[in-house]
Amino acid sequence: MEWLTDTRTSYDTVAEDYAAFVRDAFAEQPYLLAALELFAAQTDDGPVADIGCGPGQVTAHLNGLGVTAYGIDLSPGMIKIARRDHPTLRFEVGSMTDPLPAASLTGIVAWQSIIHLPDDLVPAVFANFRQALRPGGLLQLLFHVGDETRLKTEGYGGHPMKLQVHRRPRERMTNWLRDAGFTIEAELLLDPQTQTPQAILTARSRQ
Template identity: 45%
Template sequence: MTETSYLHAVRAFYDAVAVDHARQPGPALAGHPLDRAVLGAFAACVRGDAGGGAVADLGCGPGRVTAYLHGLGVRVFGVDLSPAMVAVARRDHPGLRFEVGPMAALDVADGVLGGVLAWYATGHTPRAQLAPTFAEFARVLAPGGYALTAFEVGDERRRPLRAHGRPVDLDAYLTPPALIAGLLTEAGLTEVARLVRQPDADEEAVRAFLLFRKPTSGR
């Protein structure tokens, strides 16, 4: 699947399910204390070491995690490939900013963001496209800025037959943490921490969280 065709497939699917997706509870942060702790640590790092710079929540979907970070005092905005998802996010969180766009080609100047979040946002990204995606993260981060990724752990490609009651013609990828960490390092970022947790009762795959930082000048 080429870059153009995979982006088209992702956009078409999430445009189709945006309203149904927003009606479902999704990943419940209230039931996942480790997830909340990771987001809390990311928020503290951005507010402190990164000087409170703006954070881009990439692949933000209906904006739930964007709103959660906002509640933690983060100056955050959401970006999603799906115009329908962005419309839902704007409806449900009218006080926050949401934009349409691909995470590998952000409408953001070089070196201006205090943080980049990809919270289960790269699960449909083919491995060949991960390196340029992470290079884009590094491009937009200010020196000292942080990148946090969350993803399902494995080493396989899946194509579920149905999701949200609809047939799906879309690949999902489970990825080893070492592969993601290596690509982030190649993009020029430095590892700060990683957490791997076992799936809860409502989950199928192991979850990983990687926190990386863009080096400051002279370090």
């Protein structure tokens, strides 16, 4: 799939600069910190997958909260940095379009990773997430809110990129999740007065 190759190549290209950009981002994001703390408090013992983990800052933060989390990312460049910066944690190269072992996880975090996934593949990916979670497992998504797609051609240090960035209505996301077998437990809209709002959705796999 061309979009998959473009996304992998783009993030390999910007990996070092992206890692520097997000390294201290949590210090300025109290709502994101609170969302992860709430996720950690509601997640049962067992492995949690951070899908689209990038350089591993969310994976590391979850482990600091007592969660047994590991990271998966499409970009080998990102995984190399994650392993370098967090050598005691587990990181793997992989795609969210590839199914994970059934009922193997108590939780999944996918922060700003589904934003590059084409619409026609989102339902199947959410079904993969549902299949990978144990009954009652928790899923937390962070994504761009809106109703448009744009081509990103440059970023993070001015490096060339070629990837689609999808902004989606919350209603579309919640409908996809319900259809995949999730119950929506919480929604949080961030920066609603700006041109670049984000949302956090927390959903639980139905028993």
